[in-house]
Amino acid sequence: MLPDFELSCSLFEQSGLTLTSEMYAKFSTYAEFLVEYNKNVNLTAITEPEEILVKHFIDSVLLCKYAEIPQNSTLIDVGTGAGFPSVPLKIYRPDIKLTLLDSLNKRITFLKLLCEKLEIEAEFIHGRAEDISRMTEYREKFDFATARAVANMSLLSELCIPFVKPGGSFIAMKGPSEDVSLGYNAVKILGGEVLSEIPYTLADEERRLIHVKKISQTPSKYPRNSSQIKKKLL
Ligand code: SAM
DSSP: OOOOHHHHHHHHHHTTOOOOHHHHHHHHHHHHHHHHHTTTSOOOSOOSHHHIIIIIIIHHHHHHHHSOOOTTOEEEEETOTTTTTHHHHHHHOTTSEEEEEESOHHHHHHHHHHHHHHTOOOEEEESOHHHHTTSTTTTTOEEEEEEESSSOHHHHHHHHGGGEEEEEEEEEEEOSSSOGGGGHHHHHHTTEEEEEEEEEEETTEEEEEEEEEEOSOOOTTOSOOHHHHHHOOO
């Protein structure tokens, strides 16, 4: 289901990453299960083997090349969908303590089955980020929050920053088209500071990681409920 091991290794190497045979076996299982499950449940538009490898797996793993994630960090992936970026990251960095959050239960069901197949430990949360981050057990409890392709920078900051401990980081994975600076006031209001915008190229596409450091607690009135968020962005 994936390109063969040799080609897969060389695609990883082109992005400055190393692929072991153990990782390759897990990525193969992931790709196979994703494509099979996707026939009945909409998870991804990407189903070609090389595209899955590059646009889902390598893209996800690049996060830990460009942002330093210390050993045994806790990480919540907000709007994880079919597990991107955090499940490939966990295959590459098994020490990361993973929490997967999505508002669609059919995606959480897929992720539970997937992680069982991959023998990956994770916590699964079905719910909306703006509700879950108000719960004491999840508020400001994570070293990292990540998100790819979920919302614009302002909305995404309100969904993700409340989960991060002061001193931790929120990392947004972005394509080329959005003016992310429109969300930087929201970052500040929520207790964050933009540390860096890291550009990279993947499959001839320009992409960016926005690395936000949490420098102070998020004021208790955030996140607002979803109807307030929809009415007016921060
Ligand atoms: N991150 C994945 C990726 O890069 O392939 C999935 C992206 S998909 C376009 C957006 C996902 O975010 C969906 O699975 C959706 O259910 C979830 N989502 C959207 N708003 C959310 C919210 N407020 N709280 C939790 N999940 C949300």
